[in-house]
Amino acid sequence: MTAAPESAPRSDTGAHTSGTAGYAHRMRILTRLETARELDPVSDKLQEAVTAVVRPRRLRDLLHGTWLGHPLHPVLVELPVGAFVCAAVLDLLPGRRRAATSLVALGVAAAGPSAVAGWTDWSEMTRDRRRVGLVHAAANLVAVGLYTGSLVARLRGRDGRALGFAGLSVAGLGAFLGGHLAYAQGAGANQAAPEIARLPADWTVVGSVASLPEGKTAVRTVGDVPVLFYRHGDQVSALVERCGHETGPLGDGEVVGAGPDACVVCPWHGSTFRLADGAVVHGPAASAQPVLPCRVRDGKVEVRQP
Ligand code: FES
Numbered sequence: 001m002t003a004a005p006e007s008a009p010r011s012d013t014g015a016h017t018s019g020t021a022g023y024a025h026r027m028r029i030l031t032r033l034e035t036a037r038e039l040d041p042v043s044d045k046l047q048e049a050v051t052a053v054v055r056p057r058r059l060r061d062l063l064h065g066t067w068l069g070h071p072l073h074p075v076l077v078e079l080p081v082g083a084f085v086c087a088a089v090l091d092l093l094p095g096r097r098r099a100a101t102s103l104v105a106l107g108v109a110a111a112g113p114s115a116v117a118g119w120t121d122w123s124e125m126t127r128d129r130r131r132v133g134l135v136h137a138a139a140n141l142v143a144v145g146l147y148t149g150s151l152v153a154r155l156r157g158r159d160g161r162a163l164g165f166a167g168l169s170v171a172g173l174g175a176f177l178g179g180h181l182a183y184a185q186g187a188g189a190n191q192a193a194p195e196i197a198r199l200p201a202d203w204t205v206v207g208s209v210a211s212l213p214e215g216k217t218a219v220r221t222v223g224d225v226p227v228l229f230y231r232h233g234d235q236v237s238a239l240v241e242r243c244g245h246e247t248g249p250l251g252d253g254e255v256v257g258a259g260p261d262a263c264v265v266c267p268w269h270g271s272t273f274r275l276a277d278g279a280v281v282h283g284p285a286a287s288a289q290p291v292l293p294c295r296v297r298d299g300k301v302e303v304r305q306p
Pocket of ligand 1: 095157243244245246247248266267268269270283284285
């Protein structure tokens with residue numbers, strides 16, 4: 001497996017487009033966080049630990065959301081966030097203490113699986129994303145700690161609401177960083193999807209079918225998009241060549257299996273995609289690799305945008 005780059009292309013946090021001083025200040029803090037190399041020793045040790053603990057491949061696939069078609073972590077997060085927000089609302093109403101306590105208990109219990117899925121995704125991110133992810137996780141850990149304190153206080157007959165509101169505030173910071181990680185830095189997004197819009201909409205001749213090696217992958221540029229071809233007898237399949245996980249070069253990946261079940265293994269983190277239909281067989285990618293319509297006419301291979 002070849003080494004993946006340590007950082008994704010820098011997200012333009014856009015301080016130059018600031019409309020307000022507050023916006024520019026936030027962007028400066030986020031940029032500082034993305035580039036905070038001093039976090040790397042801790043981040044690297046934690047990455048090793050998570051990789052060692054969540055080792056079985058089936059478990060990793062389960063936690064990445066390979067079976068779901070997109071990352072599992074944001075789905076699991078819904079439960080603790082929903083429970084904590086509802087508990088805060090009930091805490092503001094008279095006579096709802098027991099219901100609020102039940103929701104706090106539910107949120108604390110649901111935070112565990114969500115965190116495990118998040119750490120598993122985090123362990124296969126680029127360093128700049130891991131820096132932001134580390135502080136996102138730390139904020140959520142503090143929030144769950146405050147909620148646990150709130151729960152213990154409530155069960156002992158004390159108020160516990162102040163700890164709950166403090167937990168919600170810190171969880172808000174964690175959510176803000178999670179949003180930056182997902183939407184500004186692109187963690188968890190299908191990095192291959194934007195390539196589709198850059199492909200020609202009409203059928204485009206790529207070359208002769210005979211020029212494609214049997215049972216091996218070959219990369220051709222269509223428009224300006226690298227496309228991965230795989231020929232099995234008369235059948236030719238075509239996939240976007242940049243891996244949907246972190247844009248690794250699938251053209252350098254090993255082909256495993258044969259015939260309609262042949263798969264390509266990404267050389268960066270080992271995501272495995274079936275060449276016939278782009279399905280994810282193993283993560284960390286959670287989304288299928290985009291497949292292009294492909295046909296053979298008069299011995300020539302043609303593809304177009306889906
Ligand atoms: S880039 Fe990570 S598995 Fe392909």
